[in-house]
Amino acid sequence: MGGDNTQITYVKNSTAIKIIGYCNCCKILRIKFQPNFGNYDYEKFYDFPRVPANVHSAFLRAPSKGQFYNQKIRDKYSNSRLITQLIKVGNDCKHFNKEGI
Numbered sequence: 607m608g609g610d611n612t613q614i615t616y617v618k619n620s621t622a623i624k625i626i627g628y629c630n631c632c633k634i635l636r637i638k639f640q641p642n643f644g645n646y647d648y649e650k651f652y653d654f655p656r657v658p659a660n661v662h663s664a665f666l667r668a669p670s671k672g673q674f675y676n677q678k679i680r681d682k683y684s685n686s687r688l689i690t691q692l693i694k695v696g697n698d699c700k701h702f703n704k705e706g707i
């Protein structure tokens with residue numbers, strides 16, 4: 607799960623976020639959401655580009671992942687074309703594996 611450049615976290619006890627991935631090379635934050643959170647397709651990954659490592663770290667430490675996402679990630683990194691559409695896995699970042707993580 608993940609290569610040397612990527613860090614994958616399976617989130618426990620969150621009704622919002624299922625998986626948090628991060629590529630240290632590309633600064634891409636990759637999220638898989640839980641069902642019924644926002645209008646996201648919970649079967650797909652969403653990539654957020656240009657996310658600093660410290661934001662990823664803070665995300666991992668946040669007691670409420672949904673709240674952190676809504677306040678610190680959703681709007682701040684939503685200018686990207688990637689947020690509203692699923693990119694092909696590996697399209698922008700080659701470091702995640704074929705399963706997307």
Ligand SMILES: [Zn+2]
Binds near residue numbers: 630631632633700701
């Ligand atoms: Zn990458």
